[in-house]
Amino acid sequence: MASARITELSTLIATNTEQLNAYFAENNLPTPSFDASALATLPIPEARQDLKSACIAVIEACSELSDLLSGPKELLNFKWTAYVSIKIILRFSLDFSFPVGSNTTFSTMSEYSGLSVMNVRRVVRHAIYNHRFFEEKALGVITHSALTATLVRDDKVRNALIVQLDEFWPAGVKAADALEQWPNSEESSQTGFSLANNSDKSMFDIFVGDRKRATRFAKFFDRSDEPAHILLESYAWDNVKTFVDVGGSHGSIAIGVAERFPHVRCVVQDLEGTVKEGKERLAPHLKDRVEFQTHNFFTSQTVTADVYYFRSIFHNWSDKYCIRILQSLTPALKPGSRIIIHERILPDLNTLNTADAKGAINMDIGMLQLLNAQQREMHEWEVLFKSADKRYRYLGATKPDGAIRWIIEAQWQA
Known part of the structure; x- marks a missing residue:
């Protein structure tokens, strides 16, 4: 009861x-x-x-x-004004209008932003009462709260909030419209994000044409959401001689492997601009063991390796495209080659009421609104591998303690 x-x-x-x-x-x-x-x-x-x-x-x-x-x-009472004040504060940089440790007034914030005193007052008070942004302990005297102080001090946190409100939120508003217009589409160009941007392109293609938004988006994912050592300590690396990080960005995972296991040669594959940046950032002492290559994972793989690693790649694509990614590997695979897919798995009924489960479910809807992609349930991974090629043997999935991602693994059997 x-x-x-x-x-x-x-x-x-x-x-x-x-x-x-x-x-x-x-x-x-x-x-x-x-x-x-x-x-x-x-x-x-x-x-x-x-x-x-x-x-x-x-x-x-x-x-x-x-x-x-x-x-x-x-x-059931929808809070339709919930994040309006936060977007305005970020857009007009009201959090930067006075230093942490000091105080200000609505008039001073008005002069800084160009907004009227009335609009500053209503926005700031909405943010105080709904989100604990700023504090007003004396009438008309504004100080920073823990949240706005964090925004001022941590650019990654601030950038993440901007991306979520400016890029992800509008896509969510349009998700139902996209499903109505393109029922059950698997195309990344037929989404809430596409409609929110009045475009027939996918999110990734839209960002290609807008350097500022692309940089901001990349920075959003340049954040650690789980300790990097978890993967390094939770996989048997002794028999791995060659490791390919497919879609590996600037190589943080491969660099971690190379640092911890000197016997492993690592290859990081990504698009041209990302590869160029990765090469420039690579420490000199790793250049003989970490190589960067320009590669599109929808084209045939050319590097034969012991392990091919995909971190948070498959959840960006619907099944038809994930099957293509797996099929593109096959020209280079040798008997015993392993594929590691490192990402969240949707919960079953036994794990539904956990914080991890909520995160995975929320991410699943996020992938729908942005890319018509998905998080997957445990049983769907074996089906995906077999749909790509019967020679893939699914080995199962494990979730290390303290991790949010699972280590999902298959082996190639010629």
Whole structure:
């Protein structure tokens, strides 16, 4: 019953919060705060998975409790103004209008941005009350909060928020229209993103013609969402002599492999501009073991290797194109060659109520609105390999502790 559940959630929140607070107190660490001086992330060590689990448990329980106490009718009330103020703040750089540690007024922010005092006031107060952007502890006196201070200090965080609001959000608004216009399309040019941009091109093709947006988008993905060492410590590298990172961008994964396992020769393949940048960034001591090659993964593979690695590539493409990627590998494959696909897997019913599951499900919808692509369920991977070529033997998938991506693997049997 709901009444029993809300009590259960309350207890869960109290128990896990006490555990977290005790850790902060014992280690003389600051407790979470919205003050501008607060830490941008909680000071929980990577090794303390128990504390990370406690934190997730509190967040999930608070969300469920809030929903239960709101009731269905209130939950169905769409918050259609939710992110309007955030977009305006970022567009007019109001977060940069005064230094962290000082204060300002609506008039000063107006002079900085060119917006009227009335519009600055209404935007900033909306952001305060809905998103904890800025603080107004005295009437008309504005200071930074932890969130706006983080935006000012961390350009990657700020850029990510801009990309999500300017590129991803409009595509989501148009996703239903795209499904109506092109029912069940597998084409990346027939999406909510295409409609939002009044274009018949795919997201990637649109970015090719707009350097500023392309750079901003690339920077969005130049962020670590899980520790790089997880893959290096969770795969048997002893018998790997040649490693090809297909679509490997600037080579961060290949460089990690080369640094950790000197016996492995690494090849990074990507489009021409990315390869050029990767070569320029490569440390001199790795140039004899990390090679950059211009390669389109829809064309025939020319490098014979022990392992071909794809990190977050397949979720950008629908099944028909993923099959083409796998088929393009076959000219170079030798008996025993392995294919590693490193990305999220959609949850089953046993893992549905987890933070990882929510992330994967949200990403799945994101791929729909942007590219008509998808995250896949566990059983769909074997089907995908067999659809590409019967000589692929699916080996299964494993998810290391602390990871968000699975290591999905198949072997070539000539």
